Amino acid sequence: MKKLVIYMAVLLAGVGIFSPEASAQDGEAERIYTIIVDRFLNGDDSNDINVTEDMSEALPFGGDFIGIENNLGYIQEMGFDTLMLSPVFDKADDDYLGYNVENYEEIEAAFGGAEAFQSLIDAAHERGMEVVVDMPVTAVDGYETLDDPVLNDIQQSYYDMVDARFIDLTDADNQVRYQAMARTFVDTYDVDGLSMNIVQDGLDASSFMPDGVKTYGIVEDGGLTAEGFDQTTDPAMRSAIVEAFSTTDTEIPDYPTDDSLLLADHWFTERFTINAVEANMFPGKRISQLTAYLYGYPGSIAFQYGTEVAFSGDEVPGIHPQMDLWTDQEVVDYIVSLNEVLSKHPQLYQAERELIKNEDGHYVQRYHTSDVDFILNINDTSVTKNVGIPMEAEDEGKMLSGLLIGDLLRSGDMEGEEFLAVLDREETELYAIIEERGFNNGYLYAGLLIFGGFGIFIWLVARKRKR
Template sequence: MKKTMIYMAMLLMAFGLTYDTASAETTNTRIYTIVVDRFMSGDDGNDINVTDEKETPLPFGGDFQGIESNLDYIKDMGFNALMLSPVFDRAEDDYLGYAVREYGEIEEAFGGPEAFQSLIDAAHERGMDVIVDMPATLAEGYTALDRPILNNIQQDYYGMIDAEFIDLSNADNQKRYKEMAREFTGEYNIDGLSMTVIQDGIDAKEFLPEDVTTYGISGDDDISLEGFDHAAPNDLQEALSYGFSKPDRETPAYPTDGTLLLADHWFSERFTHNVVEANMFPGTRINQLTTYLYAYQGPIAFQYGTEIALNGDEIPIVHRQMDLWTDQELVDEIAAINEVTQKHPQIYQGETEVIKNEDGHFVQRYYTSDVDFVLNINSTSVTENVEVPFEGEDESKMLSGMLIGDLIRGSDMENDAFLAVLDREESELYAIIEETGMNNGYIYVGLLIFGGFGIFVWLVARKRRPNERK
């Protein structure tokens, strides 16, 4: 049904409602996070200690080649950055990459340095950044941290690899770690570094280089994220996952400070898990979450496999193997949301105003120098309406829905406001444009369709008449 609505909206846009749009792509960072071993194998020749047992925490054989061969798939959904799990030389029985043996070497089971550089070059050719997650696990030459702060999933994983951690408050450790990270980013032309922080009271500027964008992710409320260019605090991640996993729950307000928005990460339960626990249909909830994320004026992260509703709440099931052909309909819906937002990068550049945020109904207006927009997310269990107050000459304009094709004319309204009505668990992004009548092209297309159908019926009836006389 949603796919049909998308096609109808596209038809209206093509033949009915036309207005100028910007041609540039979105300027905000959309990150697709990938556990390298669990995405796709492109070269069986580099498999080391690989298993077919999906319930075990051993490697599955994913590698850089497997990611590179699917970059277009990722880009078509609207992602302009990859965030890779650690890529350094690691223990052979570790699939996630934090059991580091040597920071200066690229893991051969992932394809080694040449395949890594090939992936980076291929991503850059497509205008995509490459971000690598940095472990803080102990390797030779560092002083150990006494008391790491770990959530339950981290405790299970790090317990399996018997990990110790680098004390990043130690000045000697900071200097050594920053030099290592600087050499790594310089050698491979890395665009960003991320870290899932397990220590409170540290400043990323003291141990990460300044010439790349940095992202900090917290798995516990007791961890602060200082010095990162973009931070994803644990409480906001949990609120986002909770809010969109079921209707009638509060939608978090958009941050305005460059916060990294994500609904799950490598050391949290999957967003889909919370949806299933709430006895909801994953596709609908993921669609609404995606619309919310793609309309945010800051960076977002979307974990691999969310587009096919991968589930899990513990190690290693939370990192299931990717299957690119599981749920193409949901992938198409995400691509359609991306297509709309890509065509309107003004959304990410102007001021905003929240019109309504109540029990899952979130409405926000975007003010731009060109066309204003209204985001309407009805994450409730009932049909909702909202009045969008007129601004300036809005009375002579209309709300043109670009996701499901909703049309609302200002001249038909009272109370100096557009009345937007949306069914339960649906989302719409409106452009506020000048009112137009029925477009001639749309009329012609309708006449051709119905006229052609009428001729077809007449020919079939004519062919049957002689047979009926026999």
């Protein structure tokens, strides 16, 4: 009896031998998780300054660096490899966003100060993550100010509350001073990147941002232009993404080819979720579809904290609630599983892309790689959709293996020279085009041995009890 139990345990442990293991490798696309430091989590209430519990007040909630550091695992598990933090500099006590800067040479005490900031950066680096900090353009003593900043309604509402002035970053003296300040900040704390909300037209980041650090230009107004940043956002693209995924049956924008930074919202825009709510759509499904689209992009994306738990709102301070890690777990689980699949196939992000279909919310794209080709099928419509995926010469004798839902399309699922893929409404599938195979004989044999062995085990136990 003892020998039989040992035999079964070894058999169970060896089942995995019959199928090859997939090795996960890091892709090059950056997945950025943007965080309002004060509105994430309060990890140390000893540094609370002017904190309120009234969600309707535009005052600090007590979020700090340690609150973020304690939850890096949560952020990384969803596939984010970069943190983009709101400003971390010494600010006015009644300001929660951090743009009412009082001293660029000090780290905000209410966030934990310099020591906690460095601890967060070190902890992120130990995990292979990078840290980007948003640089304010708030004028302090010594800077020439800008007379006519370009602000959207949400920015205007916020800056009216803090009564801030702006640095003119086309002024040569301002550029020299700002660049030196940013250089010192980056070198002191080993920051990986700097972002900036653009409020002035015609900026050239190379004239005021330090060399050797990644730079991101966040453009909120479609009338503004900026150059010299490594990556910039496109307001028109953001609006198209929001329009497409806040409801169904709406054309999905094709992925850009200029390496734009894709996002659906940022901290000076309305929340993505409010658009879904206003369209009477289920937020969880809308967020899942949005995430699948963003994660299929071979460039960098930004995803605002709390989107995964359906934060809503369209004005300050309602768009910046305190983070809640324990709601809408279903969406978080979906994002985690999506990341697990895509992290095993980094070649997808270096692929040549071919658009197969883009019609009223049905978006199908092929990724050509030197190894395995992939098909991304996003059905963001209100009905079940089918699509013919043209076979290429190298597809002969191959099948489509679904990596997200698990659909399998064999040669029998063909119509002419096309694979016929059928996908339910508001679902996304990623297919790998692989050599066609029959049933997994290894698993069949293992199953027969396991259940056969278990039957023998029960029979022997029954005989023993009978005796």
